Amino acid sequence: MAATIRDIKKVTGLSLATISKYLNGGNLLPENREKIERAIEELHYEVNEMARGLVTSQSKTVGVVVFDIANVFVCTVLQYLGDGLRAAGYAAMICDSHNDPLQEADNIRFLMGKQVDGLIVLPVAQTSDFLNPPIRAGIPVVLLDRSLGDSRVDCVKVDNQTAAAEALRLLVEYGHRRIAIIGSDTVITGKERLEGCFQLLKEMNLAVPPEYLKLGNHSIEHGYQSMWELLRLRKPPTAVFLGNFEIILGAVMAVNESEFRCPADLSIVGFDDLIVSNLSNPRLSVVVQPLRSMADETVRLLLRRIEDIRNAGSNPDAEQEPHMELSLRAQIVEGGSIAHIKCSGRAVNSN
Amino acid sequence: MAATIRDIKKVTGLSLATISKYLNGGNLLPENREKIERAIEELHYEVNEMARGLVTSQSKTVGVVVFDIANVFVCTVLQYLGDGLRAAGYAAMICDSHNDPLQEADNIRFLMGKQVDGLIVLPVAQTSDFLNPPIRAGIPVVLLDRSLGDSRVDCVKVDNQTAAAEALRLLVEYGHRRIAIIGSDTVITGKERLEGCFQLLKEMNLAVPPEYLKLGNHSIEHGYQSMWELLRLRKPPTAVFLGNFEIILGAVMAVNESEFRCPADLSIVGFDDLIVSNLSNPRLSVVVQPLRSMADETVRLLLRRIEDIRNAGSNPDAEQEPHMELSLRAQIVEGGSIAHIKCSGRAVNSN
């Protein structure tokens, strides 16, 4: 059905090798170049990437395995990843792990079967065993968002601990002492953020009373429920740290439904902005992850590895660049959701 | 590097044809079957899908082109699509059009180059010209969510018009007469929903005063702004229809920030539920699109077309099944966001 390089040969009278050279940007007589171009136009010729891939053993395809594709953070990252890969001529095969380590491992196998040139993984598993197959097969892997402490792969993430500490420091500097935390310890990023919070509180000689510490998962429900529980306390906190986007969404809904006003009655600082933060009134003060950079760095790292492998070729003793963990700095963007407070007295709006 | 069928031949002493037969589920002597299985295990053999694809001219891959991958509706659909395709052994190459018809057309070309067996498109363009290349090349296309009125392709969507009318009918039946609409006429689904609204209002001999009709795009901003404008009117509406998920999100935030309470002061009915609806208090009454079914039907339709093409094979006069537009019925799920109202008097909570 579809035209092949052989049809072009018939039309132009040139050899396969010459046509191939044209397709891959070699030097030709202008005359022949034109002939080929005309033939391609006429025949609607398109390179068959499978045939090409078979001989180059490159599929120009990378697998992207995400812990949950319906998650807003994931979608946004996916967008940037897709753009970056596409710009380099790579297609992304995206697989959803549904937050299930078994499906994750299965996705990896599936994608390997599809001959991907590399893998980008936003992992759900807590250990890196599931990466053995691609590593053994020499397929480069870059982890994104969540590190697994495995030195055999590259990783791009955000410095959650420092960022969370900075956010909390802000609250303390505004005078807050009764600070609550709604976060998650079921996932590594959540743990790191909590770690950052605790570290700063310790540094400041502050403590979180148990009723101010709400642990669950990174979900709207958790944010909503926990916030209500906090607001109903006899002595509610004057400020609260919200561990991720979903928690923010839920918590803000709760606050809005209540009689509490932000920041007069309650100051808020949260992790991840995405949609809600600059819509709510006042704007939220948030830790903003550099999603674009994270995606770009991930793609850059992966493509470099793929390039290296290609160049190393048969040479087996080629030096492997050591694998790296890129920890990007998150930025705090202040909205108006934090009020100054004197001692443990009433809040004073800073605006 | 990787083991091939030839290595298995060496180990087992069997012919390539036999091994291939094994891989594709043919009949073998138990003895030989075991031999091959042992060799595969030992050599970590994996079928090279590119080579297989080259000869079968099937890539077991479909392209999915979406208008905006960061959109929550899209993500959710993508999840279901991915599951369905995966179950059939197909990988999904996902491309984002960024709501730009030019990028959309480019995505189609790109994916065709990658030898996809079929295309699923959530289109942004309003006409179907950009589908000419795949149609000419004989690659089946299924449109999802948005129809383009092109009889050369299949389409799966929701009956927006009827669903919107039903939603509005609900408001009227509850006694509302001052009904506002926040929607979009920039996109076909939005238009259809508006059409349904108008149709019902006409049927009921009601009209929407211009200040009650807020047209924009399907965005949080539009919902938020428009809702505030409605609430600030001298004579605000007693009920409002919200055209999609993003609009709901923005509008609900606005209501919560205001002094209006739902449903006492304002009744709400919206299109799409997804995350917010059953979290807000009271739960929202919403039109729920059967996303799972939409995705499943889409996959079913596409795979059937692919199958048909494969079976038709060289036979050029094979009858093509006529293309169809599947219009699924949406369901209205009542929360508590609609209050009974007597004439134009004050609202009476129905709960």
Place this chain on the structure above:
DNA sequence: AGGACAGAGCGAAACGTTTTGCTCTGTCCA
């Protein structure tokens, strides 16, 4: 006993590219 038939296996030819090593034709410089 003989013929038909089914099951299992085989060799070789495809599939549509890239790549390698070669030849041929000019051009440039000594």
Place this chain on the structure above:
DNA sequence: TGGACAGAGCAAAACGTTTCGCTCTGTCCT
């Protein structure tokens, strides 16, 4: 004028599968 050299083109061999048509070996029925 001759030799080196660069540029352009070519034929053929890969790449790792599937598939086609064939042979061989039993088994079953008449």
